[in-house]
Amino acid sequence: MKSPRVVIVGAGFGGLQAAQSLANSGADVLLIDRNNYHTFVPLLYQVATAQLEPEHIAYPIRKILRRFSWKRPNQKPKLRFLMAEVERIDFSAQVVESDNCAIAYDFLVLATGSQTQFLEVPGAATYAFPMRTLEEAVTLRNQIIACLEQAVQASDPLQRQQLLTFTIVGGGPTGVEMAGALVEMLRGKLRWDYPTLDLRQVRLILVQSGDRLLTDLPKKLGIYTHKRLRQLGVQIYLQTKVSQVTPESVHFQNNQVVPSATVIWTAGLEANSPEISEDLSSAKKGKLLVQPTLQLLEQHNVYVIGDLAYVENNGKPLNGVAPEALQQGVAVASNIKRQIRGKAPQPFNYFNKGRLAIIGCYSGVGKIGVFAFTGFLAWLMWLGVHLVYLPGWRSRLLVLLTWLYTYLLGDRAVRLILPR
Amino acid sequence: MKSPRVVIVGAGFGGLQAAQSLANSGADVLLIDRNNYHTFVPLLYQVATAQLEPEHIAYPIRKILRRFSWKRPNQKPKLRFLMAEVERIDFSAQVVESDNCAIAYDFLVLATGSQTQFLEVPGAATYAFPMRTLEEAVTLRNQIIACLEQAVQASDPLQRQQLLTFTIVGGGPTGVEMAGALVEMLRGKLRWDYPTLDLRQVRLILVQSGDRLLTDLPKKLGIYTHKRLRQLGVQIYLQTKVSQVTPESVHFQNNQVVPSATVIWTAGLEANSPEISEDLSSAKKGKLLVQPTLQLLEQHNVYVIGDLAYVENNGKPLNGVAPEALQQGVAVASNIKRQIRGKAPQPFNYFNKGRLAIIGCYSGVGKIGVFAFTGFLAWLMWLGVHLVYLPGWRSRLLVLLTWLYTYLLGDRAVRLILPR
Known part of the structure; x- marks a missing residue:
């Protein structure tokens, strides 16, 4: 047969x-x-914020399939890949x-x-930076570091402020994790790289259309996240919708216009x-x-x-x-x-093991079963879970080493503006 | 003052x-x-052959200059960088x-x-792949892996042979190191990734205009290199000049035409x-x-x-x-x-510490003072010297780990076709 x-x-x-x-x-x-690789999407924001290298979270599909696809000469592989x-x-x-x-x-x-999905906001598809593919994450990293390099050279204070203003649209887990990682990157040891720049000028705005962050998770966690991000220096605009994005600014539906060279889109x-x-x-x-x-x-x-x-x-x-x-x-x-085998298929049931998100260094939020918890434990669990799910021991080792470096030293190892 | x-x-x-x-x-x-990074050019060929990641050999300039440029608030840095x-x-x-x-x-x-420099060979500037910048090395890596993916899908045997033929122009250290690394990559464990492809079909041609390889080094070393590369399966064309490069082939001055989808240019x-x-x-x-x-x-x-x-x-x-x-x-x-200080400048004298090149795994050639030597020792010295000269401990550690992986297992860790 x-x-x-x-x-x-x-x-x-x-x-x-x-x-x-x-x-x-x-x-x-x-x-x-x-693509010839599998992208570990939950860690894309760490590529965009110069923590991880693209190779750490993109794994060659043929390598993953090796143990299934490789057979002795006269056998036919039962699992093949086509790019x-x-x-x-x-x-x-x-x-x-x-x-x-x-x-x-x-x-x-x-x-x-x-x-x-850019929700039909004018200019968003052209000027905002999405973060859903490896290519987009690398493009965003290039943009963030290029803004710093241009700010060094900007003689006009208004232009410098615009280059140092980063707006994140979307208060879900991706927006929250991006905000935490970006504020820690820009307020961290990166200042040693830019002695002529006052990085206290950096302005980071998180825009959320709903009335709290992390609407998929219990209210308590959204409130904790809000507080933590504000402590880190993120400005949070709740119940705010974006009406337009231009190369220089972001417009809100309440007619406020914020000069911002970088608008990061995690909203849909x-x-x-x-x-x-x-x-x-x-x-x-x-x-x-x-x-x-x-x-x-x-x-x-x-x-x-x-x-x-x-x-x-x-x-x-x-x-x-x-x-x-x-x-x-x-x-x-x-x-x-x-x-x-001629049998009827069975219905799918999702077993929810829980949800986790981190807010920068040493703090996170999580929900497992009926338990909602916050702080260092949630952060540590997030790191552990992501390490376990990364494909391959090599990625795990490299990501672990990089996290030790990033979190213990508060520094960023990777910050090339990669040629494109 | x-x-x-x-x-x-x-x-x-x-x-x-x-x-x-x-x-x-x-x-x-x-x-x-x-660029905002320093490129460690001698290892570019290892990026092109999927051994090292771009981040391993490109180091942020501001990071290198940190200890010189960072000063306390009211001091002016004595060393600045401008991108x-x-x-x-x-x-x-x-x-x-x-x-x-x-x-x-x-x-x-x-x-x-x-x-x-493409020596005014028609088509070379357009269709040949140079390897002098990080961007070019990544482009070449994309091309090599894309050729394998296309070969999997090629139904015409002639087209498959053309996709699996790689021509390296230039028999200097870069061409020799590239040939050794590429032949080991394509004949190594990569075959486990492509079970439906017969990688014995891979043809690797090294073209040199002179009458031996590595003309800058003693004749003995060129002859040893020639022998080693032939053992690895590289076809070496001496006293051969390229007259034209097309997207499908390379033409020589003796009117020979070789169908070859990838022509790598290290010749000038x-x-x-x-x-x-x-x-x-x-x-x-x-x-x-x-x-x-x-x-x-x-x-x-x-x-x-x-x-x-x-x-x-x-x-x-x-x-x-x-x-x-x-x-x-x-x-x-x-x-x-x-x-x-008002003094006259002094003449520059170059102190030649020696030259080294490696030919794939476990063998190399070197010349230090009047001593010319070959084999495992030269290979090991090459690794050591390059590790020492890499900027920064992080790069050294990552490159060392990657070399251990590559050379001990004969495998390649990195082989993404990176989005561009």
């Missing part, structure tokens, strides 16, 4: 996990991604079309994730779907509707996971965090194996 | 050394570079013009180095001089003529060092290696200090 062909599009947390869980299933598995941009999917022909080939499938897993995501031959039922932000088994409503041999899928848990939509995608990856692998 | 102003253009080996040697001289020193592109130098006004300011000097040190350098207000006496390849004291023939307050200067030692021109630039940096600092 011919092995069934499973094609997985997207090598983020969900797609990569699905591929690994299917590796020894007897199916012929092909994983496709436009390609998927352009269109044809459900009736059961074919995935990439830029230079068409790939037939028996089962398809769509795990193409999400991209930044939308599903990132390839073109599909048929119209599909979708929820808000382009997410596709799925059955409880994660099968597409319209196609029983197509699964959708991660940020592309609209999935509810206890009546509330999922948050779009890595553990959700990882568990969905395991679940679709199991369901596809069941379908291959 | 007002401190004399010394401006140094270029933060390569020579310029950076001159700045550090002048830091406590009482002069007001300004170092200018277009700017120098566009023109006006000798009569004693001014350096950058893209957004003009800087007056009393003494000027020109250390702008060299850039790749020319001085990289900013525009200067006056005509200056120059030697071959745009190098400027200097007095034995390294002062420009025409201007006694302008010094020229490194690849930009034409300097002879024992009647032969210098080779353009890092130790020459470093020693010249020390010498100009000393001569400028003498001039400030």
Whole structure:
């Protein structure tokens, strides 16, 4: 009997996990991604703030798949990788079309994730800095350090103030972690690098449309985070919406204009779907509707996971965090194996191990089960969890060394303006 | 008395050394570079062959200068850095013009180095890959790994062979080290990443115009290198000149055409001089003529060092290696200090500590004084010397760890196709 062909599009947390869980299933598995690496998205903000190097959090997919894909000469690998941009999917022909080939499938897993949504704010897509891909994180790092270099040369005090004003849009975990890391970077030992610059002039603004930070977490944690960030010197604008972004400034809906050379956008995501031959039922932000088994409503041999899928848990939509995608990856692998054996797929249940976020050095917030906690313990747990989930021992060692350096010395090791 | 102003253009080996040697001289020193980092050029080929990360060999200039530039609040730093592109130098006004300011000097040190010279070979400047800057090394790494990814997908065997053929032009130390590193990368454990690809198909060609490799070193070493590279599987074409480079192939003057998607150009350098207000006496390849004291023939307050200067030692021109630039940096600092004190500058003498090059894993060639030697000892000395000269303990530790990993396991840790 011919092995069934499973094609997985997207090598983020969900797609990569699905591929690994299917590796020894007897199916012929092909994983496709436009990059040759997996990006550890939760640590992108540490690349943007010159703590970690891009190589620390981007891991070659072929290296991860090595132990599954490598076989003795005359064996066929059961798990293959293809670096390609998927352009269109044809459900009736059961074919995935990439830029230079068409790939037939028996089962398809769509795990193409999400991209930044600029909420139709004028200028935001052009002038604001998103932080969702490795490329965007490196671009943002270049921008932050270039602003400091330009501020050294600025003779006009207003221009210098504008170069030293950084605005972060979005008060979710990414915005909060970015604000903490950026303020510590700019107020830390970096002043030794810029003796002619008064870094007390640095102004860091965190803009949140809601009435508190971290709305996904218990209120107590949002309030603690607010207090900590203000202690660190971050100005927090609650119930404020951005109405326009220009190269020199950010405008708010209350008509206030703040001169700010750098506007960092962490405020919205939308599903990132390839073109599909048929119209599909979708929820808000382009997410596709799925059955409880994660099968597409319209196609029983197509699964959708991660940020592309609209999935509810206890009546509330999922948050779009890595553990959700990882568990969905395991679940679709199991369901596809069941379908291959002629059994019915089972509904997906998310087991919430908890949420964590850090606010700069030595403090964080967390919620595990019914317990919400703050401070050093949450910070330490965050470091531990991220180290454990990083792919590969080499990344873990390098990130651990870098964190020891960064947090013990309060310094930043990496601060190149990388050529592009 | 007002401190004399010394401006140094270029933060390569020579310029950076001159700045550090002048830091406590009482002069007001300004170092200018277009990048905010110093590139450790001798290890660029290891970035291109996915051994080292860009951050390992590029070091922030402000970090290097920290201990000289940081002073207590009311003190003025004696050594400053400016990130700017120098566009023109006006000798009569004693001014350096950058893209957004003009800087007056009393003494000027020109250390702008060299850039790749394509010897007017048609297509070379467009399609060949030079390897002289960090940007170029990363671009070349992207190209090498992208060729492997494309070869996986190539259905036409001729196209696959072309993608797997790498041609290195130039049989000097850079070409030899690149050939050794590349052949070991492509024939090593990378095959585990590409189970569907037969990496025995990889063809690596080293093209040299002269009748042996490493013409700057004793003949014996060139012959040993030739033998070692052939054992590793490199095809060496001596007395061969490139006549054309296209996106698909390399043409030789003997009318032979080799289909090769990647042509790496290490064959020539020319001085990289900013525009200067006056005509200056120059030697071959745009190098400027200097007095034995390294002062420009025409201007006694302008010094020229490194690849930009034409300097002879024992009647032969210098080779353009890092130790020459470093020693010249020390010498100009000393001569400028003498001039400030009203004394005459002294002639520069190069002390040749020796030359080393490695040929892949565990073998190298070296010449120290009259002793020429080959093999494991030369390889080990090369590693040691490069570790010692790397700027900063952090780089040293990371490079050492990476070398242990690479050489003991025969594997490559870094192989992202970095977004650009």
